[in-house]
Amino acid sequence: MQDFRTFRCLAEGLDRLGYEGNTANDVRRALVRAEKIYNEPLGAIRVDLDAFDARWRGKVSALEHGFRSRGGFEKWRSNVRGALKRALGLKALGDAGADDRRLADEWQQLKDYVAERSGNGRVFGPHREITLSILIERARLAGRSPHQLDPTWLREEYDALHNKRRKGFMRAAVFFNELVRHRGAHPNLGNLLPQAPCQLPRSQRGKQYAGAALPESLLADVEAFIEHYLWQGEEPLVRDHLEDAERSVQSASSYRSAISWLVREILEAGLMKPEEITSLSDICRYQLLRQVAGIFRTRALDEVSHLRRDATSLHTYVCRVSYIARHWVRVSAEEVERLKRLRKKKAIKNHRVGKMGEEREAFASALLDNLRIRSAVLGLPETTLREADVLLGHWDDLSLSARMRCLRLAVCACQAAILLRAMALRATNLRSITFRGKETTIVFKGEARKAGKISIPGRQVKNNRELGCPLPPDCEKIVRRFVEVYRPLLVTAHPYGKNASDSDFLFPGTLADRPVDASVFAHCFEIGIRAAGLDMTLHMCRHAIATLILYENPDRLVMVADWLGIDPATVRKHYGFLDSRRAAELGQQHMQKLIREARRRTPVRSRS
DNA sequence: GCGAGGCTGTATCACACCAA
């Protein structure tokens, strides 16, 4: 294979990649443009498809990277990505020397062998050479032959990949091992395969309680604690007369997570054996928690760890476990005091605890600095609906994925219209809006009513605060269009046959008693956001609106708090960075003024 | 195989409340 390790090699050797006509020029220009976009010399940018995908696929704010439109960005990405795939041998080149190269490539021989025996009713089953492709790609990039795969390399590659690529890599490794195990049945593979299968990486997502065989008594104790926590010790007879538990189910599941984390860390560190953990009182103790927190912290500081070094998770876990120790295990007063000190330790309660996430704060700042981003956010309902309408115009000719895109864009337009024009709701409240039925939360303008409105009862809201607002005409227009045109398509003409139930929910899911699933809901928003060249989650949208209003109207803090349905003190705390920013700007303006004045008053002679 | 919706667990963030 040609050695294409950097973008420079790639740009210089582009003629050998088999492009037709002027395409090579387009691709070369795209590669050269990467220098500006990456702000690095071409020779320093590695030819690595996964690094490229990690950076440029998914949520990418095209405008922030200097592209004029999402389309322009996608064109650039497609040119560069295609070149990377050709360079890595993932795309047929079609030129004369290709066959000779294939023979020289052990991976290609293996792939050809599998391809010849893949398909319906054949030895390996359908598309098995595709299964292998990601393993081959990564191995080629690392310069490893099939004999040179080892557990460490597999682990590193597995960790570096994400989502479907990671899943595919694991599937490929499993299949590769199958081939090795049955190498006797495939004599033609000859010396291509190693003698023994390679140890596979462990999945990054642990099972609850580390999937270990733990004593029944521990599991029973956890359930008893959760029950106690939810009902705050109320007797079952009393509970029957109460409408809801004292605590939310979400919160209880968070306690389960903390216990799971503690057990997993203890077992992985070998601090205890599974059979030794018989109840929560064995593990929710100061000494053990301190040890485990130390181990977790060390791992977070490790360069290759997937944990963020300044994340607040550890603090949350320690708080949860401390709570169990105090209220369930009932440790001594002395131990309670130690736990309290532990929670305050800098390593556990780092500087991010209690503050808005850095990424969100950065986005809010970008929103204030960049006019293009700001207008893209504010125009989101219209831009996404326009794109959906264009697609809808030739619905019958659309592919399934294009129809899906059309519907998702329409969902996003409706979400954005409510968030940006009516009320910056939390995702759960937005998702649960009903437009008919007994408990209607969004009402359209009717003959008797002058204006539509949104009203959400307090018990549906995080802090039990009732939320309500009138429905502005530009919001209502988009929501109505969604209800009349796009929602029926979700219910009766879902492109992939996943018709939603025609429930009372504005955003229906496949089940009649609940709205669309949160993950699907967030995905629709993501599709619309990306179409607008932005990178923002539903919750960041809420922040974005608050940031813009507060920055322009610092004296309207109480109004903004009321609108968001939170405490003014909380707004003050979370948007404090706006004050610092404003103070800095004001300070700079004053300094400039003073400098100008000083220059005016200083005689020209002494200035030189 | 691929893409969908939905469920679940982990990681992280938001924010109400309380006490100093």
Add this chain to the structure above:
DNA sequence: TTGGTGTGATACAGCCTCGC
């Protein structure tokens, strides 16, 4: 008024099952 504590939420990823 401010900082600490505890609760409740979102984001993200992996897995499952289903239809095309």
